[in-house]
Amino acid sequence: MNLALSDEQAMVRDMVRRFLADRYDATTMAKGPMSSDDWRALGELGLFALLMPEQAGGLGGGAVEVMIISQELGRALAITPLAEAILLCGRALAADQAVGGWTDRLMQGDALLAFARGGEVVDGRLSGLADIVRDGVNADAFVVETEVGALLLVDVQDSGIRRIPVRLVDGSMAANVRFDAALAQPLTAPASLWAEAHTLAGLSIIAELVGAMSTLLDLTVDYIKQRHQFGKPIASFQVVQHRCARMYTWLEQSRSLLLKAAMVGEKERTRAVTTARAYIGDTALKLAEEAVQLHGGMGVTNELAVGRGLRRVLLLSRLHGGGIAARSALAA
Amino acid sequence: MDLSLTKDQQSFREEVRAFLAASLTPELRRGAELTSGVFAEPDIAREWQAILEEQGWLVYHWPDHAGGPGWTPIQRWIFEKECAEAGAPVLPGMGLKLVGPVLYTFGTQAQQDYYLPRLRSAEHFWAQGFSEPGAGSDLASLRTRAVREGDHYIVSGHKIWTTQAQYANRLFALVRTDAEVKPQKGISFLLIDMAQPGVTVKPILSASGDHELNEVFLDEVRVPVSDRVGDEGQGWSIAKFLLENERGGSSFAPAILADLARLHTSAGPLTGELADRALRLRLEAEALEMTELRTLIEIEHGAAPDPRSLTTKLLASEIRQGLEALAVDAFGLAGLQLPGERPFYGGDMPAPVVSPAAQVAAARYLNARAWSIFGGTSEIQLTLIAKAALGL
Numbered sequence: 001m002n003l004a005l006s007d008e009q010a011m012v013r014d015m016v017r018r019f020l021a022d023r024y025d026a027t028t029m030a031k032g033p034m035s036s037d038d039w040r041a042l043g044e045l046g047l048f049a050l051l052m053p054e055q056a057g058g059l060g061g062g063a064v065e066v067m068i069i070s071q072e073l074g075r076a077l078a079i080t081p082l083a084e085a086i087l088l089c090g091r092a093l094a095a096d097q098a099v100g101g102w103t104d105r106l107m108q109g110d111a112l113l114a115f116a117r118g119g120e121v122v123d124g125r126l127s128g129l130a131d132i133v134r135d136g137v138n139a140d141a142f143v144v145e146t147e148v149g150a151l152l153l154v155d156v157q158d159s160g161i162r163r164i165p166v167r168l169v170d171g172s173m174a175a176n177v178r179f180d181a182a183l184a185q186p187l188t189a190p191a192s193l194w195a196e197a198h199t200l201a202g203l204s205i206i207a208e209l210v211g212a213m214s215t216l217l218d219l220t221v222d223y224i225k226q227r228h229q230f231g232k233p234i235a236s237f238q239v240v241q242h243r244c245a246r247m248y249t250w251l252e253q254s255r256s257l258l259l260k261a262a263m264v265g266e267k268e269r270t271r272a273v274t275t276a277r278a279y280i281g282d283t284a285l286k287l288a289e290e291a292v293q294l295h296g297g298m299g300v301t302n303e304l305a306v307g308r309g310l311r312r313v314l315l316l317s318r319l320h321g322g323g324i325a326a327r328s329a330l331a332a
Numbered sequence: 333m334d335l336s337l338t339k340d341q342q343s344f345r346e347e348v349r350a351f352l353a354a355s356l357t358p359e360l361r362r363g364a365e366l367t368s369g370v371f372a373e374p375d376i377a378r379e380w381q382a383i384l385e386e387q388g389w390l391v392y393h394w395p396d397h398a399g400g401p402g403w404t405p406i407q408r409w410i411f412e413k414e415c416a417e418a419g420a421p422v423l424p425g426m427g428l429k430l431v432g433p434v435l436y437t438f439g440t441q442a443q444q445d446y447y448l449p450r451l452r453s454a455e456h457f458w459a460q461g462f463s464e465p466g467a468g469s470d471l472a473s474l475r476t477r478a479v480r481e482g483d484h485y486i487v488s489g490h491k492i493w494t495t496q497a498q499y500a501n502r503l504f505a506l507v508r509t510d511a512e513v514k515p516q517k518g519i520s521f522l523l524i525d526m527a528q529p530g531v532t533v534k535p536i537l538s539a540s541g542d543h544e545l546n547e548v549f550l551d552e553v554r555v556p557v558s559d560r561v562g563d564e565g566q567g568w569s570i571a572k573f574l575l576e577n578e579r580g581g582s583s584f585a586p587a588i589l590a591d592l593a594r595l596h597t598s599a600g601p602l603t604g605e606l607a608d609r610a611l612r613l614r615l616e617a618e619a620l621e622m623t624e625l626r627t628l629i630e631i632e633h634g635a636a637p638d639p640r641s642l643t644t645k646l647l648a649s650e651i652r653q654g655l656e657a658l659a660v661d662a663f664g665l666a667g668l669q670l671p672g673e674r675p676f677y678g679g680d681m682p683a684p685v686v687s688p689a690a691q692v693a694a695a696r697y698l699n700a701r702a703w704s705i706f707g708g709t710s711e712i713q714l715t716l717i718a719k720a721a722l723g724l
Contacts, residue, residue: 241718256622263335
């Protein structure tokens with residue numbers, strides 16, 4: 001048993017951390033989706049290639065790499081489409097040489113792919129509606145899983161696509177997408193790869209949440225040391241200290257389940273990710289709510305990172321059914 | 333990063349499993365399962381202690397220079413997890429986990445030579461004399477005084493919440509040897525022979541009807557100066573070592589997870605809200621297991637314990653209390669029986685309604701309320717966490 005990162009993993013973590021530290025501080029965190037220039041820069045750093053399977057020309061990074069990168073994004077409260085675009089869509093494309101152009105552009109950060117569910121295919125053309133497709137407004141192509149579970153690639157250039165923008169709670173832009181006999185290219189990702197994609201995307205989300213939790217706790221501890229009431233810092237009040245200590249226990253318990261999910265063998269990973277989601281889905285939001293509470297009136301404004309962080313955590317913690325769906329899956 | 337056991341660790345686990353399969357008798361297992369208090373009663377505990385000692389694993393958490401088997405933190409964890417899953421009795425910790433480490437860390441050679449073998453053979457049964465009626469969370473305000481008279485201290489005072497003192501023949505106690513200095517500076521650590529005039533033990537019955545706790549009155553009790561551990565005035569720092577080392581690095585989660593699994597068998601299948609509560613407890617317990625393991629892995633690789641290790645007692649208390657409350661609810665009305673006889677595995681016990689596990693549930697629930705009080709209340713734990721982990 002060993003918790004240490006390899007030298008390469010530590011390098012990746014430090015690189016991402018530096019990159020994000022240059023761009024995000026308490027005044028800019030969670031203000032809006034990451035700019036396409038920054039996203040491209042992350043691609044140029046090789047981050048997305050690292051997370052892509054070798055068969056798609058990537059470096060085949062695994063669960064630990066997903067965890068450390070996602071955790072850094074979460075720490076910076078950066079709003080990115082990493083889980084869907086790279087881990088889900090990227091793996092959906094991985095087995096198909098014919099779409100190699102998309103894969104390369106995806107890895108370089110040149111193209112954005114969004115994941116949609118819905119519709120049915122007739123004669124190679126997709127029709128139907130997909131609601132709340134995250135990052136669907138800016139996507140260059142969609143990976144679509146149809147109602148019967150077929151995987152397809154649809155280029156937004158196709159005239160059979162209509163998108164209605166939907167702004168989500170964290171400020172990211174989703175779309176309601178109508179496919180009207182859009183030309184769809186079948187994808188052949190094997191079931192095992194597709195299952196792995198979902199597991200890693202789930203892992204990415206809980207890692208982002210843990211990263212966000214640590215930042216929200218740090219911001220809160222800083223704030224209560226500065227904020228004076230009754231002639232002293234509110235950090236000197238035991239009731240405030242105890243609430244922060246609670247937050248710390250939630251963070252460490254969440255981090256523990258995240259680490260376990262990233263470190264267990266592949267056969268156990270899906271269940272470990274579900275277990276972690278079942279706990280972290282609720283706990284992250286609880287921590288964010290406490291962070292807001294301890295910031296007092298300022299916490300409920302859009303001025304501070306903590307209020308914006310609550311919005312991001314609300315979204316991440318509710319994706320894929322959040323803790324409720326994960327607990328149902330474990331109970332079944 | 334790697335969570336798997338090495339080949340050596342795997343074969344070690346097999347060795348432990350084989351030992352438990354061979355040595356843990358059905359009677360011991362049943363006794364452990366029907367124990368309502370925190371520690372096994374002496375009938376079971378003595379038997380299990382002797383078996384472990386013969387195997388060389390009794391003081392598994394002591395370093396080899398003190399007579400331990402020289403196990404690594406991960407080996408200790410494997411051993412504890414296997415014992416918990418097998419349902420082994422929980423031995424009283426006052427000797428093995430509290431005063432033992434104090435003796436091999438601070439004791440003179442003569443003290444170690446005399447006391448450690450007797451601790452291991454169970455000739456000495458230890459009780460802990462820390463709390464007093466006026467000194468609970470504020471332990472440093474303790475008033476039991478020890479006055480030097482030649483080669484002896486004359487000790488008078490009143491200790492309370494003394495677990496299993498009714499079975500003990502030795503008491504380790506914090507006493508005030510100097511009332512003039514700052515409270516923490518005037519405390520010394522004494523080893524007291526309880527089989528002498530002036531020592532009176534009075535039972536305190538718990539709400540559960542169990543007799544685990546006692547008051548110990550000390551009235552001009554004579555203690556040789558050679559039975560002081562460390563220097564005069566060093567008692568507070570020794571006590572801090574003891575409290576920090578309270579479990580000898582033991583983990584809470586394995587026993588909680590094992591008991592949770594047993595509840596599914598004894599009261600299951602759990603459905604609806606009961607199933608949901610059980611699942612949430614399991615999530616917390618699995619997280620706690622990894623929280624504990626993270627610290628052990630770090631220590632195994634040479635790091636100092638992280639402040640995160642301060643969270644485990646608080647968390648374990650709450651999960652344990654949730655688990656015992658769930659058991660009462662899961663058994664319905666049968667979870668509310670509370671016979672007066674003890675122990676629950678004894679011949680005098682009336683026939684259980686539904687099952688022995690149901691019969692013991694209410695007593696376990698009541699006793700579990702003490703988890704968030706003993707060894708530092710949850711409020712004290714939160715203050716410690718805020719200070720050490722967050723700099724508050």
